[in-house]
Amino acid sequence: MTNTKDLEGSQMLEINFGPQHPSTHGVFRMKVFLEGEKICALDPVMGYLHRNHELIAENLPYAATMAYTDRLDYFNSMANNFGYALAVEKLAGFEVPERAAYIRVIMAELARIVNHLMLIGFLLNDLGAFFTPVLYAFREREKIMDLFEEVSGSRMMCNYFRFGGVKRDLTAENLTFIKRIVSKLPAFLEEFEALLTKNEILCMRCQNVGVLPADLAVNAGITGPVLRASGVNYDIRKVDEYGLYDRFHFKIPLGQKGDVYDRYYVRILEIRESLKILEQALSQIPQGEVLNKKTLPFLKMPRNFKPATGEAYGRIESPKGELGYYLVSDGTPQPWRYHVRAPSLINLTVLEEMCLGQKVADAIIILGSIDIVLGETDR
Amino acid sequence: MIFGTGILKGLFVTLKNFVTSYFRKPDNGGIFTVQYPEERDKAIEAFRNFPFLAYDGTPDKVRCVACGICERECPPKCIHIVMEIDPLGKPARRPSVFEIDHGLCMNCGMCEDVCPFDSIYMDHAFEVTAADRGKELVRPKEALLKSNDYFLKIRPGTATLVDQKRRAAEEKKKLSRAATLPPQGPVS
Numbered sequence A: 001m002t003n004t005k006d007l008e009g010s011q012m013l014e015i016n017f018g019p020q021h022p023s024t025h026g027v028f029r030m031k032v033f034l035e036g037e038k039i040c041a042l043d044p045v046m047g048y049l050h051r052n053h054e055l056i057a058e059n060l061p062y063a064a065t066m067a068y069t070d071r072l073d074y075f076n077s078m079a080n081n082f083g084y085a086l087a088v089e090k091l092a093g094f095e096v097p098e099r100a101a102y103i104r105v106i107m108a109e110l111a112r113i114v115n116h117l118m119l120i121g122f123l124l125n126d127l128g129a130f131f132t133p134v135l136y137a138f139r140e141r142e143k144i145m146d147l148f149e150e151v152s153g154s155r156m157m158c159n160y161f162r163f164g165g166v167k168r169d170l171t172a173e174n175l176t177f178i179k180r181i182v183s184k185l186p187a188f189l190e191e192f193e194a195l196l197t198k199n200e201i202l203c204m205r206c207q208n209v210g211v212l213p214a215d216l217a218v219n220a221g222i223t224g225p226v227l228r229a230s231g232v233n234y235d236i237r238k239v240d241e242y243g244l245y246d247r248f249h250f251k252i253p254l255g256q257k258g259d260v261y262d263r264y265y266v267r268i269l270e271i272r273e274s275l276k277i278l279e280q281a282l283s284q285i286p287q288g289e290v291l292n293k294k295t296l297p298f299l300k301m302p303r304n305f306k307p308a309t310g311e312a313y314g315r316i317e318s319p320k321g322e323l324g325y326y327l328v329s330d331g332t333p334q335p336w337r338y339h340v341r342a343p344s345l346i347n348l349t350v351l352e353e354m355c356l357g358q359k360v361a362d363a364i365i366i367l368g369s370i371d372i373v374l375g376e377t378d379r
Numbered sequence B: 001m002i003f004g005t006g007i008l009k010g011l012f013v014t015l016k017n018f019v020t021s022y023f024r025k026p027d028n029g030g031i032f033t034v035q036y037p038e039e040r041d042k043a044i045e046a047f048r049n050f051p052f053l054a055y056d057g058t059p060d061k062v063r064c065v066a067c068g069i070c071e072r073e074c075p076p077k078c079i080h081i082v083m084e085i086d087p088l089g090k091p092a093r094r095p096s097v098f099e100i101d102h103g104l105c106m107n108c109g110m111c112e113d114v115c116p117f118d119s120i121y122m123d124h125a126f127e128v129t130a131a132d133r134g135k136e137l138v139r140p141k142e143a144l145l146k147s148n149d150y151f152l153k154i155r156p157g158t159a160t161l162v163d164q165k166r167r168a169a170e171e172k173k174k175l176s177r178a179a180t181l182p183p184q185g186p187v188s
């Protein structure tokens, strides 16, 4: 990374994007050094939304932290819950009933669809296609949000997963509703793609912009669609096969060049793969319990839950990348150490490399294509 | 070389959406916005907002026994409870103060999960505003108390289950009391 301190006082133009800037998707600041329109150095400044997430969790019983994980990546709280639940289950060795495991997969994939739809919408916003594509995406997202509200009680702060299962069972109506969403979405995607994928302006703005070479991506620890757009086949759903992902057939879409366009297109393809997983899950979902009987007393009395001394790392493929939760227990009701590996934060580290030599306007779409959420970056 | 066919196609998509949105159903690509104060979305039973305290019959019959479990388990610690002391100086197993700071509450539902006395539940009322966040947002007991009938109205599924559970527990208590206690009646 260029040391921007050396550049201060030079002839270059130094401008600040953010922290209050609509294109930075939250309170994120980029210090950009320009020569004409060309970016010579870029310094990301984070931390405006720091809320002490990890320390709060170290002072709370394990069950109470679930509600706080919603607030990490507030666009897909279901995925955040999933990762945390996995970590605690690993730590304490809880089993998850079959039906609950299916519900988890369904919710996680719906969250992925929501996230990618939003991302594409906002990326188009950054490109200058103001709000028409976003609102088309929101129209579809709203149905999934309604479902989340029906099952969990809240649209965005779901707090739906519990260790050893989920909070509430899905009713037959809920399942029909999901089936309807799944059957309607492909038509919408067709239309969305007709609007976007071959559009000349989109192609010209996005192709060969913000290229991330595969070796740099791997070395920097990039995960998720950003890594896969660079052509690296790495998806934790396939690598770890957590949950029930070993039972479903789906492909991992890969990009070739690793430019903004690939990152956009990989996400469209991922939505299609998610739909495939959903179809399979909906046809296979069995009847039964949704919460392990052994964990119920711990949810009623969170302070009685004292996992044995040890550590656990639970990770999932969140829509943004590898979302990991690291827990160290010392046998007390609170974790001794709790750490979140947030994909947004780590994916941001290559922002400068992608932006160097590009125009100012490109920096904004490159940032948009990484898909960051500041709640997760700053924690 | 650009011919602009993609742009024309895009404009066709937006035009199609604009026109058909007037004819389609809201869940099928039609106009789906709700003109809020006049129109309302359908109520969803599971919806949760700030908690309320349930009472049976009249507001003095609160179910809460001021055990303080929810106060301790609430993650942001926004509940404040003081136990009522009866004239004899003994704890009356009723709260004299029960406050929830709406400025802090994060609608997590933890209090509902942990309460062993079926007393605190998540409410549907979302139109709660205050001009002063220091005082008015700290809701006193009077503002939190709501009848069981209200609970039955907003969340029929959960409330019916809770009622059944409570009735069964009461029957059991009556039976065991009749079996063990002499006829002069309950002491507590």
Ligand code: SF4
Pocket (backbone or CB within 6 Å): B063, B064, B065, B066, B067, B068, B069, B070, B071, B081, B114, B115, B116, B117, B118, B119, B120
């Ligand atoms: S609401 Fe329930 S948990 Fe809270 S003090 Fe009253 S009885 Fe105890």
Ligand code: SF4
Pocket (backbone or CB within 6 Å): B050, B051, B073, B074, B075, B076, B077, B078, B079, B100, B104, B105, B106, B107, B108, B109, B110, B111, B112
């Ligand atoms: S909903 Fe959560 S934050 Fe609000 S009072 Fe209950 S436990 Fe506390």
